Amino acid sequence: MTKRLQDAHALHGPDRPRKGSEGARAGTPVCPHAQTCGACQHVNEPYAAQLARKDARVAELFGGFEDAELRPILGMDDPFRYRNKVVSPYAPGKKLPGAAPGGRAEKGKGSRGDRAREARGRRTAGRARHEILCGMYAAHSHRIVPTDGCLVENEQAKQVILAIRSLMPRFGIEPYREDAHSGFLRHAVVRVGHTSGEMLVTLVTNGREFPGSRAFCRELARRCPGITTVVQNVNERQTNVILGEREQVLYGPGFILDQLCGLSFRISSQSFYQVNAVQTEVLYRQAVELARFSGTERAVDAYCGTGTIGLVAAKHGAAQVVGVDSVASAIRDARENARHNGVENARFVVGDAGAFMREAAAGGEQVDVVLMDPPRAGSSEEFLESLAACAPARAVYISCNPETQARDVRQLERRGYRLRTLQPVDMFPHTDHIETVALLEREGGR
Template identity: 45%
Template sequence: MAERMERGMAGKIAGKTAKRMDTGSGTESRKAVDGDKDRAKDSKHKVRDGEGKTGVGKSGKRFAEDGDALSKQRSGEKRRDGSLPRERKGTDGLSAPKKQDGRGLSAGYRREDSKRGGSYGGRGTRRSTSICPVLNLCGGCQLLDMEYAKQLDFKQKQVEELLKGLCPVKPIIGMKDPFHYRNKVHAVFDRDKKGNIISGIYEENTHHVVPVEKCLIENQKADEIIGTIRGMLKSFKIRTYDEDTGFGLLRHVLIRKGFSTGEIMVVLVTASPVFPSKNNFVKALREKHPEITTIVQNINGRGTSMVLGDKEHVLYGKGYIVDELCGCRFRISSKSFYQVNSVQTEILYEKALSLSGLTGRELVVDAYCGIGTIGIIASKAAGKVIGVELNQGAVRDAVNNAKMNGIDNIRFYCNDAGRFLVNMAEQGENADVVIMDPPRSGSTEEFMDAVGKLGAGKVVYVSCNPETLARDVRYMKKLGYRAVEAWPVDMFPETDHVETVVLLSQQKPDDTIEIDLDLDELDATAAETKATYEEIKAYVWDKHHLKVSSLYISQIKRKCGLEVGQNYNLSKSENPKVPKCPPEKEAAIMDALKHFQMI
């Protein structure tokens, strides 16, 4: 829970001499390519790059850098476009001719719309009658023609297989309406062979632009605004940028929409800071779409695969939008990482915080914190939160977001997460809970070793790649951590990507002294026969995720007037020091005694 830290829409563009394609549809369309979280590389550790460097892939996958297809993860194969998708993930979608009706879906829903394919036979067997006309060219929605209930089953089985023997997997959490969930939409602009202005996506493995006017997983208002911009270019004599010749002005359009607030940002990516008639253009666009909150010009004159440049000019509004997530407000700029599926993000974060079991006293470390979403949300239930992020821009956003929410028990540090935790451990500091949301490549041994040295009792691992998750869980097991449970969350319906949040609990001795106990010599009372010590321990662990010793159980039983063996609290050392049961464990043991009707 990735938030999860900023990433760029990454990918590699094909050769500059590739010809543009004309689909023959005669329509002027657009695209959405992104990959909200392209991690930056820092020596041994990858972290979020704040999306300050944003690339558009040659592939049609709009999530070109976001999370490998589950069907490919185990074999280690690349995507067909050679990219490593991960959107913190996600996926960008495709277009469709019409909005489908009857889209209220749930985990157990059987889609009755006959337009949707009844079965999924793999990437090479997509139905020619797909509800999306460019499904094969785009490749973003790998499971679009599969019933949604079957999509969830497919993802559930993949996660279960990868975590088999490591962790029990709970039922996947799906969406009621698995369409039009993307609050971030990106389009590349070009011209077809006839000179018509088009916007859309890159065809897989090519530099050809596939016109797309509407997409089944993108926000519909964003698609509408992009279409309006496309229609305005001719009258304002604005040329689209030609990457072969280096001439032209408009390269991309990025739309971001606040799910809760409805605020809309329009980012016009131009090859030059010179924008003729920009004031009139902005005025005309606002007249057609008064719902737009802010308009920004981003200048990218580099001949690279990066979508966003370093310089920006605010043409209208504040230059950012604000959205609300889990009761907290967040400022979102053009380069900010922000989960593209707000509905499922709230579910993911709430599940992560529920598993962390915060009581208001804990020190929480939010690793790979990005703009501070998870940490700020967690701060309301924690004693203190430390957020660690390598990208400076993301850290600045995180600090501003904390101030905006009036949070004063959180601190953000611009550093590599692994090195930061190592320094904490070397200084003798401890953490109660670590929330980690690494890139699709997973965490590093350095980072996980540092987590162990910190003595964190709980680790909440938010993953976008079940394969690297399984690898890291195995390594954490060597460090004395047990994977308690895993919850898959369908963040990107219609695609083969899945998020998973896992709770890992440290298994360590309750005490630091040795006590020799012989439970076989104890006389069981009538009450004691109702539950053994092992049964009480198991109950406390399953319900409260706490490990309690037989000594602690005996102390609480005595406190409740239950008889135990006379030698139970004795140590064979000359100066015995018997540890006292901590209050939280006492409460858990009392709960167990009541459960077994012993008190």
């Protein structure tokens, strides 16, 4: 373990817990589902111990990089209720005594049989055939663990999940039965704006036809006044993937707004947006700080997604930012976010980030800083070669998987870069996941 980490443990270890960890040692709620749910492996452990274990894991992975500064992990002041996105499946449980057949047609495609089933659903509205299960899946299974309360989920979002369950019998909505590919409501996804408090509800259905949807949405919004929009997403495939490709807005504008690092972002049902807004701000501010923008640098935001980190960089010191991503819908959102915030020194293009940098290098275009946030699998060798060919003075590598990040850092060190600083951030308290920001500098500058 590096001296810096040893000093950090002396300061923040069990005798002197990190800020925010006292509550996890005594007097905090205990999760009754910890052994069955599987989502939070360490929720009933002291938070200081969790952070120490993550620091030790980072030291194990990166301790061999010569002269690299390994900073102590940045934890949360309050590591509970941090998830601003809550997802729940709905499935039938035990059959209720005296239950009659009925409920929303499983496909809703308008056939005679479908219409008959819908008529039965209207006649039996208010009477459930089975108990309706919602919550989280048990680890490595599709068995639902009922969780009417959760220590990491946003409380308002959780109330929406429960309100939907209570309204389903009244509106004749049958939960999805996975083995038979029948029933109507598969999942609900609730997203909450951290600063705005606006709530987007996505109802994932096994069919498009949704009779009574306007009345359902009105009643849901009456019970949960924070709801500003409801979207129906249609997924008729037999798949583990939650969202389908078709959707329609049932209520409100179809998106919510939230603020991050002084910028406003538009969040739709399919937008990628970090689930822990508090720590996302910490993460992005660390990345911008490590990039050391002085107002003159041209930056490339690789794997830019909807443009969050690139726009933050453009607003906080970069002279120009070019965001590149292969997903066209993400680039559309990024451009809209730039327009919405009045950011004129950032542009976003659809394409392969590696190819973009190879072309920039071949054309003699200067790139001073590369910001990169690849998926869990890390970067490809081709991308890392392109980065080296582009020869930026600094690369800031954000990762949700320090194992693949360490592999990629070794590749970049063989191409003339050195790891200078590594900053872990606890984006997902009570789990094994660690987010890290690495600063790499090109030896000898340009």
